[in-house]
Amino acid sequence: MNNQELIENIVTCVARGKVSLESPFPKDLIGQIGTNELTKIALENNISPDLILKACNDGMKIIGERFGKGEAFVPELLMSAKAMNAVMIHLKPFFKSGTVKSKGKFIIGTVLGDLHDIGKNLVSMVVEGNGWEVIDLGVDCKTEKFISKIKENPGCFVGLSALLTTTMANMNKTVQEIKKQFPEIKILVGGAPLTMEAAIQMGADGYSPNPQGAVEYLNSWV
């Protein structure tokens, strides 16, 4: 496989959610290597981490577009994000050493009372794959948890996720408390019950209905 083919295969494996040789998904790629092995080979072949990162983004763009058109669904999107995560494990040392420059820090969590993690995980994985350092606070996060992490990471961006209509009130409270203490911090919100109007109403700076939109929002500040 030459370098061009390696990059193209990374794009395909991210888009199709092929994580590794052992991964049983997708069925037609069983027995073939996935992003884990491809990235390893690519780095051994001295392909630049930036180029690999770009391949990830191209792959995520393909699955994102299919998702937007209703041709792919959340399980496939999650598998693509996992495939991209496998790439990121290999690229992490390059971020740490500064070979690949991080675009900034993004703190994300699902709000208090909400244990749904799909949206948060998808956004977290796609944002990380786009060159951001992601600090994932998990699900059911109290406002204080966000506040304490913001204090540790000045200049960060914050993402709040909620799936339940019932936990929207908690999102509202968290946004307002963060804005009260850190008016300069940009807050991005997302989740099934949300709209741009609701996001603006609660005082958030941005809203995205999908991971790609979250990346675009964050990148607009770089």
Place this chain on the structure above:
Amino acid sequence: MTEQNWKTLLDIINGEIKKQIPAGFIIDCPWLPNWYGVDIIDYFTNDEIWFDANMKAINEFSDTIFLPGFWSEYGMCTEPSAFGVRCTFPRNEFPHAHKIINTSDDIENLVEPNPKTDGLLPFMLNRLRINQNKIEKAGHSIKFSVSRGPLNIASYLMGTTEFLTLILTDPDKAELLLKKITSFLKNWHELQFETFPSIEGIFMLDDIIGFMGEEEFKQFGLPYFKEIYNLNPKIKFLHNDAPCKVSAPYLNQIGINLFNMGYDISLNELKELTQNKITLLGNLPPRDVLASETPENVYLKTKELISTLNDKSRLILSCGGGMPPGVSTENINAFLKAVNEI
């Protein structure tokens, strides 16, 4: 629910066109305790408060059908609790369940609960038993057995991300989990039927359906829902306020005849997708309009919704999803005013 409410539901489901389109809402926690003015924990733990809150809502909005009617529940903890999950009950917030399945071995070892004795289920039934006389004396009866759906329970037991990727990476394990849950759910609904012979309907809530593609839904959703609804009640009611375009054409095949959807799809489109075989309960935006707008705007938006309808048969006007927290009496009355003017 009164016998008259039940008859209205059946008439609408059978395609009868009434002079007036009925209005109905799914009401539960947290809207009901908040609206009644009590903390959620008191609503969950005090039978009298629970009964009085339900009666107050029924009396205040007597023109409306409240579904499922006298709903004894503990939010998302209800069924997962029977599997042994940790349940968190903040004093005045919605409770939540923590996942219990961390590896595929946990699925193998998962014990099918006994709904008579396990988790919060005996408490749920006992609340209804204790209040049965009062409910019936007030002219109502218990008409629905209720549960979360199999996909929803699976995602609570193992985490939504993990469950939705499992169906692609280890479909056999995902099916094993769904078989165990479905077998439990059938027993659970049968027990509710046995305990309250007045029950003639099944109500299930499952928004995980909305995240699947067609093939996944046909393999991991459809057969399991069908098996449970095959207990064959008169009304087979499903709530899924996540996307429903993929699953809607299959609702009739599952046997569902009453459906509460989200608000991201128009009633006209949904009628086409279901070939008008399913009665639709919807779909004013719950939070952005019903909870957040002024009564004047709720009235206008409801009028607007009604004016868009191409076909008013098999329809019960409601919001898209259950009643969200914070909806005021004034806003419900504004909605009902608009409906009553049809």
